[in-house]
Amino acid sequence: MAASTTTGDFKVIGTRPIRPDGVDKVTGRAKFGADYAFPGMLHGKVLRSPHAHAIIKSIKIDKALKLPGVKAIVTSKDLPDAENMLEQSGELTVNPMHLSMNILAHDKVLYDGHAIAAVAATSPHIAEEALRLIEVEYEVLPPVMTVEAATKPGAPILLKDLRNNEEGDKPTNVAQHYQFKRGDVAAGFKAADYVVEREFNTAMVHQGYIEPHNAVGIYNSDGQATIYCSTQGAFDVRSLSAHVLGMPVGKIKVVPAEIGGGFGGKTTIYLEPLSVLLSKKTGAPVKLVMSRAEVLRASGPTPGAKIKVKMGATRDGKLVAAEIWMAYQAGAFPGSPVAAGALCIIAPYTVENFQIDAYDVVVNRPKTASYRAPGTTQAAFASETVIDELAEKCGIDPIDFRIKNAVKEGAPQIMGPPFKRIGFIQTCEAIKNSAHYKSKLTGKFRGRGVASGFWFNAGMQSSAMVNIHTDGTASVVTGSPDIGGSRASMAMIAAEVLGLPVTDVRPITADTDSIGHTDVTAGSRVTFATGMAVYEAAKDAVRQLIERAAKVWEKKPDEVEFRDGILHAKGDGVPPISIKQLAPRFPRTGGPITGRASVNARGVGPGFATTVVDVEVDPDTGKVQILRCTIAQDAGKAIHPSYVEGQMQGGTAQGIGWALNEEYFYDDKGTLRNTGFLDYRIPTCLDLPMIETIIVEEPNPGHPLGVRGVGEVSIVPPVAAVANAIYRAVGVRMTQTPMSPPKLLKAILKHRGATTTQHSAAAD
Amino acid sequence: MHAINYDAPTTLDQAVSILKTHGENARPFCGGTDIIIQLRAGVRRTEHLVDVKKIKELQVLSFDAKKGLRLGAAVPCIEISESDVMRRHYPGLTEAAHLIGSLQIQNRASVGGNLCNGSPAADTTPALIVLGARARIVGPNGEREVPVEAFVVSPGRTVLKPGELLVELLVPAPAPHSSDAYLRFIPRNEMDIAVVGVGAAVTLDGDKVKAARIALAAVGPTPILASKAADAIIGMKLDDAALEAAGRAASAACSPIDDMRGTAEFRLHITAVLTRRVLSIAAERAKKN
């Protein structure tokens, strides 16, 4: 891979042009998934389980089928058998049988909201009425809602075929135990002057994207199907749907719509196969759109977690040992991001002795999906709180404590191989030198907290095409749905290489038939990996431009130079020509020019972030106001700084929501009670200050432009940073999320009780 | 949501006759910010919606220094918070109306709808109760008046019978040296339903409390007039001890539940906190009147 060129002069990269998709969005012309409509289209609705755990004894659909306007109903009987095995799809490991059981419950419902049947009718209202006429007979089983309940002896078993890597042929709710260790933990703790041990519990939370899941399926009589949907990965929708439907991948085309938020939640499938099944049965296009309640009940949130962290440090502030136990709620099927959490929990620090045990546990909740740096925010809440406490015990500033223990180039990662060039310390220093950190925080019940975070970022496969038009402008075609402004970055990278103004480059996201395979938009990989493909594709176009100019000038290609969009003949006095001038000669020199590249991107550069937050607590109500918040994050190279800042702010906002109010609230029957944004409280604009950002640019040596992913790590520090700030404001260490008013008030009153009794004891 | 018939009568007589014809199967509505959501979610069902906001009597907002306030049931909250008269004479009711949802919601939401929805958490209901407001109801059997504190009978149910409709709210003119205030607790800073709401109206005589009313939201099956909390301060100076006593008595008047918005224990604590705070605000305002 080429050495980093980030020190070079850029004309386009690093500027802030208007986003190419902006006009369509602000004029309402952008087509989101639910905006698609076709002649003769039917509307689908999904019948969902009111029980968290039950055996389905029978499903009767005859009454519903008789309702005028109802055209078809599907249940799991309409699904082919899917294999019980593990397969890699994008960044997910997928078990087709579990996937199929999630799309439509087979013999059991495993969570409140689990899909049971889908109806297609001439209007959404009729489809909804038909749901009321479907009769399902259940044998209700006790719900298993927490990892404790799922792992205690005699716990009801969710999946009768589930076995793990340790218990042989014993039915279990523990899907997997991962262990990572190094050094001698006991010796490490022996060398420690201070040891802090705490248990943390976090609530299950949702990504909270505004656009609900949607799909329009069209099945043609020739056996070809097309799916229009809003997704982070059209190619994944294709392969996953192929599994569930028992169709060859090549018979499905997926057209990704404009997307109204995903944050990891739109990397899997829910409605897509149902739309195809219903279309196959009726011969008409069928559209399904979830309600908000369906999104919350039945799409994939991120797990609630129970994490025990014990860490030790010497008096001078060196971390010497860590012992960590963590269990995540996978939801109804295996596959929580607990292993990622385990690999990230102490990743920012050099700790010579550690043991991490991590458990993936099934419970009667929706199957979890990815959410920004999956599994890591929960983990960092625990570790970064304990680190804050150790820094305090050592009497060291929490940022200095982090810098002292920070990983640098050459330090071993948790899995062993050393880090390449990274910018963790730079994020700490950026915060330390920020106006925010240097400002004095005054006033009662106010506190400042800091925390840091790590995320791997991802590489994987991407394809790109750069087409030079007949007027010398260009288009960039990729297969990466744009969830964070990536089209702007793709256009900018191509414009930089081609020496064109960015307004002369139009970026588009193509469907699965129109571009080579491209993995899901996740893992902060698009600007890195698809950006790499675009860079290579533009270089390929430049190579061809040089060949054409050479042809025109009757020279060899190595006698032609390309600089800033202009082709020069080396040596003699031939006048240089621009791409615009060369374009009309394409037909006579070999035809159109299309640059192409497909990559399986290596050289991923991990991301680090450090966040400082000031809070004010109302000690009489437990309500927390965020007064100020600043994040420093290593972007490697910020292609479009505004969208890097947007990612930093967005992740921080979500982290603050997670810290303060967001939670899945289940009653004792396992029914989700807060199925709307009224009681599932994401922050509103009145709950957040303007989040200040500091972009650190420590180039990634594995990318031609120095790019690291930036979409995820920003969500990692805020929960811990808020907890650490609350501690400094009112003296209580919060060990559970959300740190909502009832929970914080209880802790404050308990603390006050404890300190008043202490005081009176002292007075006696 | 299923198909529903819609009518928009322009006179009270028409409205009453439509409501009478359809009986249990019809519901009047104003802004629709409760009913449409409930119909969509399937928590209420009706065959016939009768839009009453085009009726003149329901759009009245008039104040007379002697007779007090006439507030039409359909007047949108935004008109209340933008009215100088309301801000001056009924600041507590005004701030309650201004808390509902967001500006967009306030353009449609009415105080009448807030009351008729029958929620124990309705923000404007305690504010009306402390002002001694009365609800004027018209129905097939003529007219009647009900004090607001008796209007809601259980969560989501009111004294209204099929065919009846709330026309307006009648609020007495404020006495000299009196004022009102309303505070609620929500976990966020907007777009929320009260976890606890407390309204207070106070009339001062020098530095002593001459008259007071305190009402509570979201801490029982209906909005609550906490008479004992008011009794704790009547005739007293509003010092810390008096505020504490009122707070304790207000908590004692609650019968809250544990739910996703807060535990019962939390609500009792917050009721006392807000009672102290809201009384101080109302008294400060009263001093200036």
Ligand SMILES: Cc1cc2nc3c(=O)[nH]c(=O)nc-3n(C[C@H](O)[C@H](O)[C@H](O)COP(=O)(O)OP(=O)(O)OC[C@H]3O[C@@H](n4cnc5c(N)ncnc54)[C@H](O)[C@@H]3O)c2cc1C
């Ligand atoms: C986003 C959002 C935020 C909200 N925030 C708040 C909040 O902060 N605080 C709060 O208290 N509420 C809140 N609400 C609830 C709602 O907006 C209020 O209760 C509002 O005052 C209802 O008024 P409306 O005119 O829209 O009622 P409608 O929906 O029109 O009617 C409500 C009920 O009253 C009945 N009704 C209406 N008018 C009459 C009449 N004249 N006679 C007889 N019956 C009648 C209807 O049949 C219906 O059952 C919120 C709602 C939304 C959607």
